[in-house]
Amino acid sequence: MRRVVITGAGTINPLGPDVATTFAAMREGRCGIGPLDIRDVDRLTIQIGAQIKDYDQATHFNRQQLVLYDRFTQFALLAARQAIAQSGLEFSGALADQSGVVLGTSGGGLTTQDENYRAVYEEGKNRVHPFIVPRLMNNAAASHVSIEWNLRGPTFTVATACASSNHAMGQAFNMVRSGMSQVMITGGSEAMLCFGGIKAWEGLRVMSKDGCRPFCATRNGMVQGEGAAVYVFEDYEHAKARGAQILCEVAGFAMSSDASDIVTPSKQGAARAIAGAVKDAKTSVDQIGYINAHGTGTAANDKTECAAVADVFGRHADKVLISSTKSMHGHLIGGTGAVELLACIMALREGVIAPTIGYQEADPQCALDVVANTAREAKVDVTLSNAFAFGGLNAVIALRKFS
Known part of the structure; x- marks a missing residue:
């Protein structure tokens, strides 16, 4: 089995x-949640969200492109542009044939x-x-990334609700690890x-009117x-041979279904x-320094996730640091695991743990x-990023500090 490393990262959130801006915001505990600025917001019970502010699509794409690009596709292309530029890769010949795209999304266009x-x-x-179907289809973002950078290998979309990004990245990891692909562009996007x-999610009665406070008794x-x-x-x-900068190593991945x-x-x-x-990372729970939790801020998710961590970590459960960055950037549904992986990379590379902001009172069940509330400095060698989706679909990625 081959080792897999991350050589590029990009985001817009x-x-x-x-x-760099996202890392700074996470270090500072900045909140990206505020009043929604969308059509008919007055008809909504829930009027807050974590929107990308001051975004002008015309700055990034021409009119011909915008005919084909839904907002979620635009976000994916912008993030991919940053990641591929940082990697320094150019895709042609055999490398193009052995490189692909796996992205996660839940709602697509x-x-x-x-x-x-x-x-x-x-x-x-x-x-x-006439281009409505190509705009709204869930695979639009993955296909456009493939087209933009001449990626001719395995390309598809994963749609498993809130675990979509982690499932996508897990598949990309296994493709590179097995030798099926040399390079995979992976992550997720949601708009x-x-x-x-918003109206559809209101129906579930799991939305907050005033903020996201994971693990807090007042959530x-x-x-x-x-x-x-x-x-x-x-x-x-491959990365070593070309002298690439390596951000970290992808150490392990696992998924399960609750079937309940x-x-x-x-x-x-x-x-x-x-x-x-x-287990897949060939490590032990005492080596895990940080968990980026799914941590949605709902009563059911947070106490269930904490109980699961306690079961797996046993006597080491109180030694692992845990936080949910959803308190800052909101729940990006199919794109959430991808953005949250940034907090794991920051922990490994900078020794800074992004905080759960808005935390008011400890919950005995968490x-x-x-x-x-405040970022914490810590030496971390291995991290986990959790994603647990409606449908009972779970996906967890382990990253290791590269050395």
Whole structure:
């Protein structure tokens, strides 16, 4: 089995338009959640979200491109642009044939879908643009990344709700590790902050009206966000031969299904994925320094996740640092695991643990070492990033400091 390393990272999310800005925001505990600025917001019960502010699509793409690019595709392309530039890779010949794209998303082109439902059902139009299907299909972002950079290897999209990005990155990891691909561009993107996207989530009654406070006794729900993060996963020997800068190593991955309930999380299912990732990374729980939690801020998720961590880590459970950056950038649904992986990379490279902000009062059912409100310095060699989705689908990625 080959070693897999990350040689490029890019993002656009509510905390910033690139990795450096996002790291700074995480270190400072900056909040990207605020009042929503979308059409018909007054008809919504939930009027807050983590939006990408001051975003002008015309700055980044021409009119011909925008005909084809939904907002989630735009975010993916911008993040991929940064990641590939940092990697220094150029894709041609045999390398192009051995390089592909796996991205996660849950809603795909939901903004396009929402706008065109309005046009047909509210405004009474009988025709829509001929490129609506190519804009809204879930694989649009992965396909456009493939086209933009001549990536002719395995390319597809994973849609497993809130675990989409972690599942996508896990598949990319295994493709490079097995030798199927030399390089995979992977991560996730989501842009659900439209009227229909918020209204649908309102129906679940899991949304907060005032903020996201994971693991806090006063938590009252999740807050949606939007954005993307994309990475270059590369065969270590290939990266070494060309003298690439290596950000960290992808050490392990595991996934599981609760096989029990479509919305209620299972401690046993989450624990199997966490334990599986530790085992796949060929490490032990006492070597894990930081967990970026799924940590949605809902009563059910947070206590279930903490119980799963406690089960797997045993007597080491109070020694591992844990935080949920959703308190800052919101829940990016299918793109959330990709953005949250940045906090793991920051922990490994900079020795800084991003905090759970808005934390007011400890919850006895979440009795772990939660990094609350202020970032903490710590020497970390191995991290885990958890993602647990509706449908009972769990995916956990382990990263190791490169040396």
